[in-house]
Amino acid sequence: MTKPLTPKQLARAIDVSESSVKRWCDQGVITTEYTAGGHRRIPISVAIEFVRNHNQTIANPEILGLPVTSGKTSRVTRRATQQLTEKLLAGEPDQCRRILYDLYLAGQSIASICDQVMAASFREIGDAWECGAADVYQERVGCEITLRFLRELRATTPPPPKSAPVAIGGTPAGDYYQIPAAMADLVLYNLGWNSVPLGTNLPFATLKAAVDNYQPQFIWLSVSHVAEKETFEVEFKAFAKSIKDAKLAFGGRAFADINLDGLENGTFCSSIEQLEVFANSLHLHNLSN
Ligand code: B12
16 A cells, blocks of 8 residues: 555554544644645655654554554454464464564564564464374474574674673573573663573583673573473572672573572563563663673
8 A cells, every 4th residue: 555544544553543643643743745635644654654653553554554464462463473373383484584574663572572472372383282283393393483583683683882791691401492592682682782692401500601701791591491390499599699790580481380489699580571671671881891
């Protein structure tokens, strides 16, 4: 769709009243064109810029000529999740990229795409596998596509300055879950941290060695699976206690079952969006070397 929108059309696209849109037009908040008869018209490009700059949500992306998956409403997010699950299971990387880029270009944050769409999609994939509706290889292909997309986003993010504070993190011994770890790394890198992903399956001794080597200001641990609960609890608490000059954040599904009594250091984040909020609260610029 290339024709300029009427105020009524834009109002429907973003689910506000027509009179609000007319007021924004008249106040100059929306750069408006006028027909020969004096009617307000809003070019699509202006409408899209307005949505992005004023944090509006798109209820009906089709009206703006955007793909149906664009926007930030829960309806759109749900639809994108379903489509992503389907395309991940079908092993179609280009379709997956399209769905995810549509959300990204519509202004949805990387962290919320990770939590609301990608993680939700993997829950659906897990359910599909559990009830026999998906084969193991399909789940694996879906993981590969997802990891490639996360790395692609990272590669297109401008690198932080060398003086930026350092963040390191990974998953503990016996935990092979790459996706949440790749998400944590990407979000920190995108926030301007000098993020060093350490990978998966790291015994605490080697995590400690990495801390000594990198001297990070931020350490994160992603824990989706623990091999032996009691051992993990002891080692994790000792590791957290050993961290002196850095903030520690930890998250992951396995913590639902972990006893954190006596933990002396560290902040639990239940989602990648929470990690983003926490990392942001550390005031990046005050930490720069
Ligand atoms: C993909 C997958 C795997 C893959 C991972 C491949 C890879 N390269 O990463 C592999 C093959 C390794 C795997 C193996 C296993 N899996 Co598995 N797996 C899954 C699946 C389908 C998706 C997991 C995933 O990556 N999700 C995407 C992430 C991003 O979402 P998330 O985990 O919910 O994380 C969110 C939050 O927890 C939080 N978060 C997570 N980490 C962190 C870290 C930080 C710092 C922060 C701030 C936040 C945060 O933010 C994330 C985004 O919102 C799930 C299904 C499901 N329901 O999730 C099963 C699932 C987790 N697996 C399961 C099982 C049983 C296993 C195995 C034990 C199977 C076996 N018998 O061998 C092994 C254990 C592996 C191991 N030792 O690590 C079960 C767990 C059941 C349970 N109650 O514990 C599930 C739920 C499947 C099921 N329906 O039964 N698995």
